[in-house]
Amino acid sequence: MHEDTLEQWQHSHDFAVNRDRAEHNTTTVMWLTAITMVVEIIAGSFFGSMALLADGWHMATHVAAFGIAVFAYRYARRHANNSQYTFGTGKVTVLGGYTSAIALAVTALTIAIESVTRFFEPIAIQFNEAIAVAILGLIVNLASAWLLQDHHHHDHDRHHHHDRNLQAAYIHVLTDALTSILAIIALFAGKYFGWIWLDAVMGLVGAGVISKWAYDLVRDTGKILLDGAIDKQIKLDIMTAIEADADNRIADLHVWYVGENLLAATISLVTHYPRSPEHYKSLLGGISSLTHVLVEVNQCRGEPCIK
Missing domain, CATH: 3.30.70.1350 (Cation efflux protein, cytoplasmic domain)
Structure with missing residues (x-):
């Protein structure tokens, strides 16, 4: 068989989808979150606000999650034609989504433990500063959510096509937005009605919702990574x-x-x-x-x- 005839029967095994826009937007959100994190930590240290400090360090976990997402995109792109990967690097972004889902589960557990602790050991809340922090976080998260919308969503063969790496980053933003909204509700209730206990209740509600999102993402990405049953x-x-x-x-x-x-x-x-x-x-x-x-x-x- 001649070489030119053989080449006609050969084909690429790179099955990674082009996600340049998703990579760019996730990188933008990572830096936006990182800048907000630094500002909150510096302001919290300077003004002695524990609310600012706590939210700043909480944002650090999301910066790490976005970093994982960006790394997955870049690794998949740079190693797309690496012969060490039998079917290319199409599953690298799925692995990034799975890792982020685990981080989400840890975040939910942390929030739940802290909320239960506050039931038995209430702390003094600086309402004005805490509300300002929550509103700032909500604004940043809404802007980030807009950037991380999956614009590559299609419907072929009656099946939805999602970028699960981008989906994981998007859910991280949604968790922050959710906790900000619940916190704002609880803080206003505490400030004007004295319902300090509502802060812990809202924390448990948020932890429950985040756990559900994390479970769904782990299930979907795990099925792909383990060659699970398809539709x-x-x-x-x-x-x-x-x-x-x-x-x-x-x-x-x-x-x-x-x-x-x-x-x-x-x-x-x-x-x-x-x-x-x-x-x-x-x-x-x-x-x-x-x-x-x-x-x-x-x-x-x-x-x-x-x-």
Whole structure:
């Protein structure tokens, strides 16, 4: 076989999706959060405000989470053609999302522990400063959320396509916005009605919501990282497309993720009327999420089921 003929049958195994805009926006949010963090820590130290200091150090955890997201984008891009990765670096951003989800779970646990502690050991609250900090944090988070909207959201083959690395960063911003809103409600109630206990209650509510978000993200990203079961509808679509042609019957089918929303499949089929693998691949052209397909064709020697 000549070299130029061989090259016609070879193809790239880079299944990473171009996320340049997401990387740029996440980097912007990381620096915006970092600047806000530094300002709050310096102001808290200078004015002796524990509220400012606490919120500043809390923001440090989100800066770290955004750093993970940015690193994942850059690593996936720079190593896209690295031969050490069998199917490219499409799952690196998923791993970034999974890591951020773990950080979210830790954040929820920390908030829950602190809230329970405040039930039994209430602390004096400087309402005016605390409200100002919460409003500042809410403004920064709303601006960050706008930047981190997934503009690459599409609906193909009845399946939603998400950038889970960006989704994780977005959820980090939402958790901060949620805690800011709950804090503002609790602080106003404490200042004007003396409901100091509401601060701890709102903390527990926030921890519960954040835990749910973290669980959903861990479940979704973990399924992709561990080659978990994909949507049954996709398998049904593959079987229908193949078996509607001639008397083909699928004997073995494996489908798994090689990147976010990108699938690979190995198909073993039996037929009395064998054709080239390319013919069977062409039957799957309507399933856009299938990016890498291997087909094994076995001829059945028995009596044909159809004439």
